[in-house]
Amino acid sequence: MVIPISMMGVLLAREASTAEQAIREWIASGALQRLPEQIRTWPVIGGLLRQFGDSTVLTPDSLEQGLLSAATFLSRFFLDQVGDLLKNAFLLVTDFFLMLFALFFLFKDGKQWLASLQEVIPLEASHKQRIIDRVDQTIRAVVKGIGVTAVVQGLLAGLAYGALGVPFPVVLTAVTVILAPLPFGGTALVWGPIVLYFLMAGPMWKGLVMLGWGVGVVSMIDQFLRPWLIGQAVQIPVLFLVFSVLGGLALYGIIGLFIGPVLVSLLMTTIQIYREEYHRTETDTPSGPATPS
Incomplete structure (x- = not known):
């Protein structure tokens, strides 16, 4: 390592x-x-x-x-x-x-620690386990989605840096990967100044190519790859996922990238549990005596 x-x-x-x-x-x-x-x-x-x-x-x-x-x-x-x-x-x-x-020790005693936590949650054991699994699944999916997307964006941008003869492509690629998860600016903070330099100092065609590649490929893939990776893992509709991320960013800042999807995932899981319990209650409730004609 x-x-x-x-x-x-x-x-x-x-x-x-x-x-x-x-x-x-x-x-x-x-x-x-x-x-x-x-x-x-x-x-x-x-x-x-x-x-x-x-x-x-x-x-x-x-x-x-x-x-x-x-x-x-x-x-x-x-x-x-x-x-x-x-x-x-x-x-x-x-x-x-x-x-x-x-x-x-986490693998050895983690279940006991988790069981102690579950005891204080006022729900049935199956429901508590279901919620905990859902939170764990969502956090893992968000981390994976952000990390994989950042690396892919950095590599795609690095290809353009090398092909266009931009100096020090390795440094710029690394900086692109680091800045990619930022919700505002992201990769454009790196390739944007390169576009401006080529457009003003020449050759202009390199600036246009970098602009098209940055907007159409590097930045655009973030709009599809990250929601797809997270949505596939936690089964959250992409529309809900996008709004959860935007709402989380507005309320909690960059940590909202995690809090937003987790809250939406918890809400959806809670609604599913309620619907299942409500349906079971209706099924188990005996019907009243028939009204004599």
């Missing part, structure tokens, strides 16, 4: 360091001195800058400071993360075995 993560971290840190060096070399080549004038020639951006003034914002010194600060921050961030990962590799392995140790 540690070795693959460490290798991925080293690769990310290497690309981040290379990116910082590339930015410094680009600045040293003198291209930065020409960048403000090039930006002023762009149709929309240049007009806005001329209208509102760019004497203090768009200068070589301010651009150099901003680029170097951003590059240094990203490089140090990844290097620090990799350093901490390698330094604490032994602790990670120890924690892994401690987790296995804890799982052993």
